[in-house]
Amino acid sequence: MQPPRCCLLLVLLYLFLLSGTWATLQGTFTIRLLQTSTFQNTSFVETEGIGLLEDIQLGSLDKHTWDIHFSQPWVRPALPHSEWDTIDNMLKIYMHKFIHLMTEGAIQKDVPYPFVLQFMAGCKLYPNRTSQIFAYVGYNGQDFLSLDIDNATWILSQDTDLARYVRAAFQNYTTLGEVMEDIFNDTCINAMEILLSYGRAALERQELPVATVFARTPSPHQLLLVCHVTAFYPQPISVAWLRDGQEVPPGPQLNTSPILPNADLTYQLSSVLAVAPQDGHSYACRVRHRSLGTRSLLVPWGNSHLLLITGLLAGLLAAGALAALLLLCLCRRRKHQGTEESQSRNSILSKEA
Known part of the structure; x- marks a missing residue:
């Protein structure tokens, strides 16, 4: 049985989610496709997946139908309907082959159920328009395999029979690394630039803290x-x-x-x-x-x-003290004026007498 083009199809799907026109955004940007497949037993497997541009979710995989659900309104207009049909068919073929290969390996290597396989594949685009691709495989939350794109080989992260079996299955597809390198050397740059154009408003969004x-x-x-x-x-x-x-x-x-x-x-x-x-x-x-x-x-x-309340109270006290002082001065002035008027009247009466 020919092993499925596992990570290649993942990356192709990931890149086909992108399209548009040249964007002038500056900086380093990364797109990633994350896949999590839970093997409950030999007949029941549940797969979830999402595509990300930086931290913006582009789309997700329906775990029941394996259909793509778009998370951003600007993703679907990127490609014509016929190309989305091609992607959809390719995805379903990949899922069937992937599940068959992993189930066969679990039986041969007596892997206990349930177990979880995780994939992360993607591309990083730098400001000078160079790119770097990556692909990793995880098993039950632990590093399992990683792709060395320069040498077109898979590197073991843990030396087990299952890891060697999966690596051999991937490695038997001899042109996998070469095809991925060709794809990413050209497609990653073009697709990323197109996607950045479509998603520019989302990437440039700023919210105040x-x-x-x-x-x-x-x-x-x-x-x-x-x-x-x-x-x-x-x-x-x-x-x-x-x-x-x-x-x-x-x-x-x-x-x-x-x-x-x-x-x-x-x-x-x-x-x-x-x-x-x-x-x-x-x-x-x-x-x-x-x-x-x-x-x-x-x-x-x-x-x-407390400082604000203290300041307000101090201000009120100062204002009150000032008002009391003004009132006291006014009362004294009126009293003084009253005394002068009384003395003046007494002086006048004295003269008349």
Whole structure:
């Protein structure tokens, strides 16, 4: 039995999802196709797959029908209907051959069920229009095989009978590496540039970060200042704590979480700074992001609400004191005027007598 053109078909499918016209976006961009196949037993296999441009989902694979569902409105117009039919047919052929090969290998090598196989294939396009392709195979969440495109060979990540069997199946298709290299040397660049043109608005989308600063007290001797930043896009961001206007250097007192996704394709993270209560310093969280341009988002902490209330009360007290002083001066002036008028009347009556 001839082994399926497993990764080749994956990559072809991945690239056929792309089309359009030349884009002038600058930077390094990566497209990836992710496939996860769960083999429950010899007769039941469930496969899921998605295609990504950077972190933007282009489409997904229906696990029941193996049809492609587009996640972005600008993906389907990239190719004429006839080409999508070709891709659809090629995908279904690949899925049948892939499942047959893996099931046959599991029987021969007595692989226990259930097990999970994962594939990641893709292409990275650099600003100078050179490209790099990659393909990896995983087994039960562990590295399994990787493609060495320069030598057109598959490299074992774990030396097992099953890994050697799968590598031999892929390697028996002798022109696999050569075909993939030809495809990616030309097709990756052209297809990526086309896709970048169609998806330019999505790739250039910018969402402003929203930052909130608050405190936690895990013990009477420790205060945790938390800067939570959310709703920003794209992903790269800089979050730092300032102490008296100076950036706090990395250390055990500073802990920043990984960048995590939100459901609306924005991101969030938290930065926590441990300080001693009432240490006498002022603190602020500084956020820098592409959407802010050259500006920075600065959110101070230092019992800011209490300081605001204290400031308002001080202002009110000062205004009250000023008003009381003016009223006192006015009363004294009126009293003084009354005394003068009384003395003047008494003087006049005295003269008349």
